[in-house]
Amino acid sequence: MYTELSTVESREKLNGNAYLLKVKAPQIAKSIKPGQFCNIKVSETNYPLLRRPFSVCYAEEDSVYFMFDIQGEGTKMLAEKKPGDRLNILGPLGNGFDTEGDYDTAVLIGGGIGVAPFPLLTEKLEGKEIVTFVGARSADHVIKWGMKNIVTATDDGSEGFNGNVIACFQSEVHKLEKRKIRIFGCGPNPMLKALQKEAINKYDCQLSMESAMACGFGICQGCPIKKSQGEGYYLVCKDGPVFESDKIIIE
Amino acid sequence: MYTELSTVESREKLNGNAYLLKVKAPQIAKSIKPGQFCNIKVSETNYPLLRRPFSVCYAEEDSVYFMFDIQGEGTKMLAEKKPGDRLNILGPLGNGFDTEGDYDTAVLIGGGIGVAPFPLLTEKLEGKEIVTFVGARSADHVIKWGMKNIVTATDDGSEGFNGNVIACFQSEVHKLEKRKIRIFGCGPNPMLKALQKEAINKYDCQLSMESAMACGFGICQGCPIKKSQGEGYYLVCKDGPVFESDKIIIE
Amino acid sequence: MIDLSVQIGKLKLKNPVLLASGTVGYGNEIAELTDLSKLGGIVTKSLSLKPRIGNPPQRVCETSSGMLNAIGLANVGVEVFIKEKIPFLKKLNTTIICNIAASSVEEYVECTRILTREEAIAAFEINVSCPNVKDGGLEFGNNLQAVAQITNKVKAVTDKPVIIKLSPNVSRISEFAKAVKDNGGDAVSAINTLVGTAFDIWTKKPKIKNVTGGLSGPAIKPVALAKVLEISRNVEIPIIGIGGIMDWKDAAEFMIAGASAVQIGTVNFINPKAGEEIIDGLIEYCKKMSIGRIADLTASYEI
């Protein structure tokens, strides 16, 4: 875990509202694992006050990439950063995806900006078979940067499968019948809930969760997610953001 | 009085910590008088919350110039503005200098960034004789932009008169003995207090005052300055910022 | 067409957006920058019986997302107000609520008694956040009996609606709202400013000459919302929500939390057109939410 004063190297606009930001942050770049995230201070003032959490999208040498959507004021400010601007970044945070173990095919399922952690995951999964399901509102929101073997699903049918990404996965999964698969899911809660249901007693499945966060590293207890077994909560920032799909209750 | 969403046209660094900002604000540019000021929102967020007041330094066609020093966070942000950036400006505000009346020589006395309103005043005073006393800490803080017939005074003697600008004026004023002069003063309070004392019963003298301000146009009552006659206060933003030197008590 | 009108007891407003006392003077300066006739109304600067010159400078200072002020209730007094300010206010074509501040119960009553004759005044807002001179300077606003008594006695001398503007610097604001209701008050305004201070670390002097000031602006919005909600959940009385409103979203949030109308203060200094913009924004919001009468927003929280 480091706090690095990084420098923006480039900013690129992707499909839809998405942006790709490349920043120089050597310590984080060298230690980050797919599925981990960073907590970024988007302004130098008290407004917005708190850092904003973003999955690491990709890392190479001294640089880290973030892929994000404009949601509110914080992401708007982030989208306005220019090469040379400074950004205070805290990371790597969280556990990341568990890529070890006994499976031959990795199925990546992402909804919207939920694909953000997939490029680094894809690289890490070298040697495994990969199928990536990318869901989006419409063709002009489909993001493919850094992913491979992509099956697209759009809500309006303007590209690929006509429907949501889980339905798409269901209609395609028979092609993987002989494979030993592990699912990696990331996206909005309703999508993850549907995926969780689909996976019950059927698939080895890891979900990357979101939560409102104040600190991002376990000191505020602001990011609970209900345990499926026993009483109480996990902390998304510390125990997650990636959970075995049967370990949590998604609200 | 207008609220204009203006565009930054250029930013120039002057001597010392001073900056010169040129913005396109046609309505304000066309109606502004020397000694009036504008209240500028330096960020689009709640931080800093309030507008910041700045004298109009100069105006031509559709453009207004501001000359300012970095003091705190607001002026720091202003100094970072680039051509094309937007700035919400409220103005013209306040009364401005009274340039009418019976005098032949205008004596402009400014300390530090207090010279800010002089370029527009200088233009307006066309036809009158002008002498401009510019005081600064040292040679590298002397600002001359847009002024004429300048006598400099520096605290460390590195340029012109060795001492403060009021002492400089005192040592030079004998040269104006035969003239009918009017003094226009602007600068830090201690300087204006000294000038006020010097002017008592002797010179026709107008002082441009500062005050902490919340609104800048008379609705908050946040900017009082004590009346010299009778009880109570003037409002710097509405009744000023320029006052006849014998009308106010400077603390 | 969305029905924007709201009812504050017997006071009807054409829409729920008012400009708050002390942040618009007597209306004249801000009238140059915004069309006051579009607003639900304006609340005039707190009036006392005699004019007050107010506190010495420095009276205002900025804080993080907020500001402190200690103006000291500078005002022209009842007499000059009637002679010089009412003629202009009459022409504004908006609802005029007259705010009164005083140092004794008698002074509140006397101001109201004189001003109630003025047709231009639609209602009174009683600012109880002033020191009670007789009881040694403690604020009326923190004293339940005092608030009850002021409400009761002011109501006795006027037929116009009486709104009591509550202090937030208390443990249970709903007890004060209840005292207002029980004594015949028509509505409450919540909140006035929070007590705050700031020091210059180099001079070690307070940044506000009066030492403490009132904190306003977006910094206090969460506190103000919680006070409105507390009253709304415990007392049946119309609430005018105030505190840190910067845009229509904030205004909607206050109405959802229980306010029948809102007042905007500090934002007028930054964006003098905020009132008009908030009304436009609320109209769009109602359309999106299929709300036909804006009054239905009040206390529509789902908890």
Next chain:
Amino acid sequence: MIDLSVQIGKLKLKNPVLLASGTVGYGNEIAELTDLSKLGGIVTKSLSLKPRIGNPPQRVCETSSGMLNAIGLANVGVEVFIKEKIPFLKKLNTTIICNIAASSVEEYVECTRILTREEAIAAFEINVSCPNVKDGGLEFGNNLQAVAQITNKVKAVTDKPVIIKLSPNVSRISEFAKAVKDNGGDAVSAINTLVGTAFDIWTKKPKIKNVTGGLSGPAIKPVALAKVLEISRNVEIPIIGIGGIMDWKDAAEFMIAGASAVQIGTVNFINPKAGEEIIDGLIEYCKKMSIGRIADLTASYEI
């Protein structure tokens, strides 16, 4: 060399900067990002007798220059704390203040009685901002008798310094400080969070599941400073100043206003090194101001 040590009653701290309860857990995570041994001390997350799982999400939300939280006092309970957390805390080489929260006077006493045996604990901070379960959920912190009683009874079972952490949601905080002093309390901490709320205007639901939360961060700094000043001017008791401190300038401001030490909370989430940076900044400040003992800053305001 500047003498940075400060005395909080009988508790001596190597410097006046502490990390606030609930914003550093039990020290382990933040220890990776900052050197805790440099700090005056840390205050551990509020402990109750039994573990508490805390409130359902959403527990936090951002506001203008502030944040709301309703964690619900999630904590491991006294037993696990002693077994699992104290061994780590011991190694930190900083002063450990143990914060206790409870739902009854008896629970406060019982927690203190058990924990006072632990050598690693230098002092107790009693968080009275919890609902009194027996008296129907009203906060102890708003009840003068309750605060007096808790102070008195907790003092009876421990020889360690007892600091009472006061609620700001009261009219006159100095009355509470006086009750602490009169009942033998060693110091007060001021302030805990202000009650606040926020609503989502599209769903009309509160943004915090618990409906209201505690407001912290720079937004509340002026209020916190005013509370510290009020206590400082009215009661002779050491004060630990808390609320919205972001940097050394804020820390100095609190000390000038009357605090003997400060705690930093929300800033730890944003800048985990803030504590160290504040100490460095205070040293530079003391040099510039020719202050030899930082304790001389306390209540050095010039009013």
